[in-house]
Amino acid sequence: MMKTGFVFDESYFWYDSLNQAFPPFLIEPGGNPDRPDIKRRFYNLLSHSGLLKKLSHIEPRPATEAEILSVHSKAYYDSLAKQNSLPAGVGGEGAVFAEGGFDIAKLAAGGAITAVEKVLSGEVSNAYALVRPPGHHAETDTGAGFCILNNVALAAKQALQLGGFERVAIIDWDVHHGNGAQQIFWQDPSVLTISVHQHYSFLEVDTGTAEYKGEGAGEGYNINVPLPPGSGDVTYATVFDEVVIPALEAYQPQMIIVASGLDAGCYDPLGRMALTPKGFRHMASTVRQAAERLCEGRLVLCQEGGYDLASTPYMGLAVLEGLSAITLDLVNPFQVFGDSLGYTQEVLPHQAKVIATAIEQVRALAKA
Amino acid sequence: MMKTGFVFDESYFWYDSLNQAFPPFLIEPGGNPDRPDIKRRFYNLLSHSGLLKKLSHIEPRPATEAEILSVHSKAYYDSLAKQNSLPAGVGGEGAVFAEGGFDIAKLAAGGAITAVEKVLSGEVSNAYALVRPPGHHAETDTGAGFCILNNVALAAKQALQLGGFERVAIIDWDVHHGNGAQQIFWQDPSVLTISVHQHYSFLEVDTGTAEYKGEGAGEGYNINVPLPPGSGDVTYATVFDEVVIPALEAYQPQMIIVASGLDAGCYDPLGRMALTPKGFRHMASTVRQAAERLCEGRLVLCQEGGYDLASTPYMGLAVLEGLSAITLDLVNPFQVFGDSLGYTQEVLPHQAKVIATAIEQVRALAKA
Amino acid sequence: MMKTGFVFDESYFWYDSLNQAFPPFLIEPGGNPDRPDIKRRFYNLLSHSGLLKKLSHIEPRPATEAEILSVHSKAYYDSLAKQNSLPAGVGGEGAVFAEGGFDIAKLAAGGAITAVEKVLSGEVSNAYALVRPPGHHAETDTGAGFCILNNVALAAKQALQLGGFERVAIIDWDVHHGNGAQQIFWQDPSVLTISVHQHYSFLEVDTGTAEYKGEGAGEGYNINVPLPPGSGDVTYATVFDEVVIPALEAYQPQMIIVASGLDAGCYDPLGRMALTPKGFRHMASTVRQAAERLCEGRLVLCQEGGYDLASTPYMGLAVLEGLSAITLDLVNPFQVFGDSLGYTQEVLPHQAKVIATAIEQVRALAKA
Amino acid sequence: MMKTGFVFDESYFWYDSLNQAFPPFLIEPGGNPDRPDIKRRFYNLLSHSGLLKKLSHIEPRPATEAEILSVHSKAYYDSLAKQNSLPAGVGGEGAVFAEGGFDIAKLAAGGAITAVEKVLSGEVSNAYALVRPPGHHAETDTGAGFCILNNVALAAKQALQLGGFERVAIIDWDVHHGNGAQQIFWQDPSVLTISVHQHYSFLEVDTGTAEYKGEGAGEGYNINVPLPPGSGDVTYATVFDEVVIPALEAYQPQMIIVASGLDAGCYDPLGRMALTPKGFRHMASTVRQAAERLCEGRLVLCQEGGYDLASTPYMGLAVLEGLSAITLDLVNPFQVFGDSLGYTQEVLPHQAKVIATAIEQVRALAKA
């Protein structure tokens, strides 16, 4: 039986976003939420729990310039290449990197692409790419929010090309809006982009609202589900049952790519959501089953955000359980903590309203 | 003009909750949320911003055994004293301390008491005690959740005695329930305890619901406001306008003690709330004004929780601004980040319902 | 061709010596030199450099009680077992461990033993066990200096038994004296113990001087080479050429175990020695060649000390190069830094004197 | 009675040398030895030990452009000013700084100058400036090794001018060569520069040998004492008794400035020396007494290196004891550890030879 693939390279944890996350604000150095330790601890937990051994290791290669230019502009590429040998480069707002950072960003993008290749070649049943830096805020011309290259967009592009596909879906469950894929595929119906996120104006203009649906040929092929703070497992499950999965069924993707942020977890500092391990496991499992039903299981998850030293690894572990259909014999400590939060085991009216709006868009998509 | 007092001792930051927060769960060491760095960074920011110079430094003394026994049991005291010279002691669930931890806990409790003394003697207009370990989860017989001695309860007890008072109020705005003061003063009408917190079952039995009102002579003198996750500045302001301040007006305290957790801040990992610096400044300012109106300004704030390296210091800075009535000429970075969160500038129906329940209890108190 | 084996388990990096290294002294928490990060970074560098892929991974098992009792007393074993479920246990002076630490110590000892098994079975040519906690200060009845179980002594005991051997040699190049093996095999000629260390009185009585030679049947079978601070590559090479290798040749061991501390490196805080990567590579290579000549290559290295975040990984990398006879195409940054130190490329008179004393003991051994 | 002054500003600990110390070498981020924590912990210990209260706090001001240009070139100044608003600037080899770093460097230089001003005005008996970044590697045109502006050179220049002096002495006991002051005052007899350091070729050309004596009018006014690795209290005391103090007596300085690195301490990773707290206390005390004898006590110490989380604070504490003539009732833990090192309580022949060479230069100076 085929295993779930797992892309990892030690250098992902050598990517350095420096000590100061929020210039021009004056914050004592050392408070950058994007510390490499967090995702390293996720990897460590996979190792310690024994799950890593049950996955198939995939060694990444760097994305080529041609691949990167399928999504990003030459001017942006050249700017990154030039800054790569400086002590610090700037990919965009909140996307600063230490020397050599572009090299690692290329390996992160290449990791997402390699995962696609291995799934397409049938060597693995599906795959998780534990890459750094993340990518889902990166747009054609710029990085943002720790992101340099849009890993999931690059993976989708390569899926279209290598698989000879006409339809690929990107689902983004990072707590922040997947603005990058939305912008990149704005007019492109060959990639359905769905972002389930916290209502939060990450950039100056909030492009994560339900009004943003794509344009031209791409109209209707971008779905935003901007959930209220405090949404938990039940609300997310409802979104998946009533929006995400129906949208996939309407669209019939030939491959699914997930921007798998872990920052909607119930102890993440950068989000106000309340997903527990159970919720993460369920999302991953639900999408895996949809992929099995719709596109022979072709599914790649790429690591995006996740910012808590203690809990993020355990949220990631649950995602891997759902993706691999392996249930570990281990008490996930953040299940009990997550379960103790009030108001998170129901769909509240203001949450239901957001979902209802998204359902309408799915219906329109189904009719298209 | 009198200044706001500020209790601090370097040893507060030498209190060590060890590396492992959640035994018996298996978590890679290093993920303990109660790292001393966070509150040290709060202190550093006070220094860097220039606010520290405008406060009056208060040097703490340790709480005496007699003072501690006014709140805690002898058995618990003896257990702590005995464990103080071990490499690790256990004060209760999630309240582990390294060698010498009880000495520091006594200095923390003593810091709260010294603040009371200085306010009563008129040397300072009011005071903030930046102490560690925190205290509001500690009950008569046990510590819990990083807390060893109940600093605010001890401060209230000393206020009653030293001030010759009959009525002291404890307001707890830490994101977690102030179970300690509730239990300690359960039957005691001389201390009004109000806890505004996130609905969250910290202990096995959730004692933070509105049903818990005190008993016997103390009936009605404990008010819980268990807010839903995602509550922000407007909801908290409404709670203060419609519950906390009216309750104080009904009760007419002779002194006010605040359990000032910063973990309801919009980037705190251990809460799901969305207070911005503006919200914290407003709470502190509102309570200061109430104290000025009701009890000649007698007000002491004690540090409780707060768990984010980057944002917690800025939430604390805002509290100090509100308490001291000094507005700094400084852009608080977490204001803009906090303002970007959706659904936090309104009172949603399920939040309003919690508030309505509390208002009823205040009305009963007013009639009492 | 057979590869060098490499013992590693993620849990080695979950062993926690707490934050406070030196009770009863008052040191701000956070200064414990034995931070897991350092040896993790060694592992990370092996991965990042590509060397890890060229080694054969060995999965450790815990040492059994019977195995441990071949070296340690039942009283000590029971004391550790009992303390394993406390928040902190004490194995001896400076050997404190967090909950579960004895479990990991057993896996560390088991890692050394597994390495011996794999070498004896011919599955690997030789092996490195990257274990934590270290072991070389642990004696029959007590731990000390971060060490709980004496990993190299246990490995030697198992080598004797499993290999049906009569003579095993332990070489200790940690910067601190290998007091544990000296004490354990004090009267036992079946294990030759050689410790090359910095003259430093780690314990109250300095047992690391040349006068300590063993007793009874073991007399002459313990060799201490207490080098002066500041000794570098050339001095160490001379010690190996003139003392260690001749002693091995005289003794004709059937297997060699090395207590491979990296703390004699030129940037280690706990030592004042000046070994560069070249020096470490040379020691490992020299001993490997001796093992090949004398005992069919049977050689196991166990991780002991090493305390610098930046340089320790690179010293370890060089040891692995020497052990595996693989030379990486990589500039070791600490080579150039190490080479810049004066007085380290020569044998100074006071160093020569120490060596001369040891040479005499080797001559006596050769005659025995 | 006048107190020892103590210059400190919180922003010194916000200076950020980034995570990567040694480009172009590939080192996992996080290993930069110049972490702000170390000097913060020194400050914390001064606070915790009670010594801080016995010192007179001096608030620093930034050095002015004119002051800085008294030592550094306009081109270098402009380059730093321009880079100040970049995410990272480069002052020279190994001297990288995060945004705002030049502002802090100016406050560090200004701290040294303010200390001079306060000593000259008689407000304090002498002073210690706990500044960051350090300065003693900075030359006219460039920074190096974490240093941006040469704080001690700037202090000496201001002493000459403000005091109307003709002779100021700089003593550098950092473990690395004080190349900056040597270069800056190379031809200038109005500043006697003495560097007692470890023989170590920090820069490509080793300018720290005894041959470097100054040139032209400055010939003979630069004294290098490049000690061998492993030198301890007795060797350093001998250097002070036989070289430094006699040189001061010969030169008759009107003020003394010390580049007070703590990295010759016996547990410092960047040095191989073996000074214990006693040795540091003695150096500071000896120089204080010389200042009292020769120049009415006018003496300023500026913080330079020091790189061990645990021990550096305790070495610094001892320096402050020696400078202030206050002996704390506290067991300095690194005394017992330092005392346990062999070969450090004597002057070995190769050390004596270095001292003898320096003594000859002092004799020549005495005759000049």
Ligand SMILES: [Zn+2]
């Ligand atoms: Zn995110």
Ligand SMILES: [Zn+2]
């Ligand atoms: Zn709390």
Ligand SMILES: [Zn+2]
């Ligand atoms: Zn060692």
Ligand SMILES: [Zn+2]
């Ligand atoms: Zn230095």
